[in-house]
Amino acid sequence: MRNARQPARRTLTAATGVLGVLALSACGAAETGGGTNADGGYDQVVIAQPNWVGAAANAAVAAYVLEHELGIDVKVQQIDETLAWDGLDDGSIHAILEDWGGAPQKEELYLEEKKSVVPAGELGVVGHIGWFVPKAYADENPDVLHWENLNDFAADFRTAESGDKGQLLNGDPGFTSYDKEIVEQLGLDFQVVEGGSEDAQITAIQRADREGTPLLTYWWEPHWLNAEVELVEVELPPYSEECYEDLSQVACAYPEVDLPKFLNADFAENGGVAAEFLKNFRWDTDDQNYVAQLIQSEGMEHEEAAARWVEENPDKVAAWLPAQDG
Numbered sequence: 001m002r003n004a005r006q007p008a009r010r011t012l013t014a015a016t017g018v019l020g021v022l023a024l025s026a027c028g029a030a031e032t033g034g035g036t037n038a039d040g041g042y043d044q045v046v047i048a049q050p051n052w053v054g055a056a057a058n059a060a061v062a063a064y065v066l067e068h069e070l071g072i073d074v075k076v077q078q079i080d081e082t083l084a085w086d087g088l089d090d091g092s093i094h095a096i097l098e099d100w101g102g103a104p105q106k107e108e109l110y111l112e113e114k115k116s117v118v119p120a121g122e123l124g125v126v127g128h129i130g131w132f133v134p135k136a137y138a139d140e141n142p143d144v145l146h147w148e149n150l151n152d153f154a155a156d157f158r159t160a161e162s163g164d165k166g167q168l169l170n171g172d173p174g175f176t177s178y179d180k181e182i183v184e185q186l187g188l189d190f191q192v193v194e195g196g197s198e199d200a201q202i203t204a205i206q207r208a209d210r211e212g213t214p215l216l217t218y219w220w221e222p223h224w225l226n227a228e229v230e231l232v233e234v235e236l237p238p239y240s241e242e243c244y245e246d247l248s249q250v251a252c253a254y255p256e257v258d259l260p261k262f263l264n265a266d267f268a269e270n271g272g273v274a275a276e277f278l279k280n281f282r283w284d285t286d287d288q289n290y291v292a293q294l295i296q297s298e299g300m301e302h303e304e305a306a307a308r309w310v311e312e313n314p315d316k317v318a319a320w321l322p323a324q325d326g
Contacts, residue, residue, distance in 0.1 A: 042267060044073045045274045048084035048096040051172065052198060054222060056302060057291035058097040058123065062281055064306035065317055072274050076302075080174055085110060088117045094267040095278050098123050098259050102176035111262075118268045120261035124282040125222055129177075129254035131168065132219040132231035134208050146235045147186060154189040156214040162191040169217040170194045171201035177218055178250040182236065185251035190216070205229055222285040224293035276322040283316065 045066060049059040063074040077084075077093060085106040087093025101107070110117040133144060141156075143149040154166035161167060168179055168190045179192045195201040201217065202225055208215035209229045219231060236253035237243075243252040261278065268275050287309065294305035310317055 042072075042094070042271050042274060044075055045267075045271070045278075046075045046077050046087075046092065046094045047278075048081075048087060048093045049076050049078050050081040050084060050096070050098070051078065051174065053224065053292040053296045054125070054288050055098050056295055057288050057305070058281075060295070060302035060306040061283075061291060061309055062095075062097060062278065064303060064310055065281075065320065066274060066277060068307075068310075069317065069321060070273055070277060082106065085117070088262060088264050089114065090116075091264050091266060094264050094271065094275075095120070095261065097261050097278070097281065098125065098127075099262055100127060100176070100257060100259065116265050117262050118265045120263045120268065120279045122282065123259045123261055125259050125285050125288050127257040127259050128221045130219065131179075131216060131234040131236065133214070133216055133234060134205075134212075135230040135232050136209070136212050137214050138232040144234065145232060147188070147237065150216075150234070151187075151189045153214075157190070157216050159193065161193045165189050165191040166216065168192045169201060169204060169215065171198045171218065172196070175218075178244075178247065178254075179218055181248060181250040182252070185249060186237075205231070222289050222292075224289050224296055227289060227293065228297070273322045277320055280320040280322065282320075287313070287316075 047059045047062060049055050059076045063076055066072040066074050077087070079087065079093070081096070081100065082103040084093050084096045085103045088096060089106075089110045107117075111119075138145055141153060144153045150166070157166035157168075158164065159167045166189060168183065170177055170179060170192055171194075173194045173196070177192075182188075183190050183192060195204060201219075204215060205217060205219070205225065206229060207213070216234070217231075237251060239253045239255045244250055261281070263271070263275060263278060268279075271278075291305050291309050294300040294308065295302060298305075300308075
């Protein structure tokens, strides 16, 4: 990235929303089953699935179509987004379908210098990160919706974890956020508290919505929970690229991100219909949220959720499929 995608989360968020971040071992493509076969094609496609439910939805649908429409074996690798870049570089990972720009040094190294990773177009989903409060609290305290007023409400957000400061809740500690820097640079009387996981963060949001209690939380769009709980964003100073030139001095809002896909360079060139399909794979926020909600909220298995979406959207699926001889 390192333009408008610069400050996005590193690894938001997984299978059922509670999967931990799994480390990628230092193995090559052959060890992961993603090597080339005797004909030079790929005998298995390995798709990275960072630990957030939107990424799980992407991987589930892509894997389902690859397997059921194109007859290609797929492995979905649960992995931290930053480690996925190392996998893209060494060929043990072939595709990441939703990148939030959390590994800028690796992106520069692998994209620009080594050229071992190549862009594969946009996913079609626009990501946005910000600070949010429950709508009921915002309705009662409308001034909280501007950062310059947050200190006036800090006492409302105090918790045992934040001490005498207001709490700003984060989720998975693997997420890339600049909230600590923003709090410090804006002189806010708040303490950033890690929730421990996306699932814990969801529980806190649902509880605050249900009980009408104050909560200030780092949150993002798209997310299936936004269809169930109404949150209102707190206005931070407007985003600019200059604001993110020194990441230790960030003092403004996060940008919107046209979420991109990336492929291992050799796979992009020699992966045949699988690579072509993943380049074509593009859907919108509503599509992703629908599948994510089936997985997270309704507890469906990934393949079952993907099968339902594919059955309901044959035209979209057909547009992704490469033309094949015969």
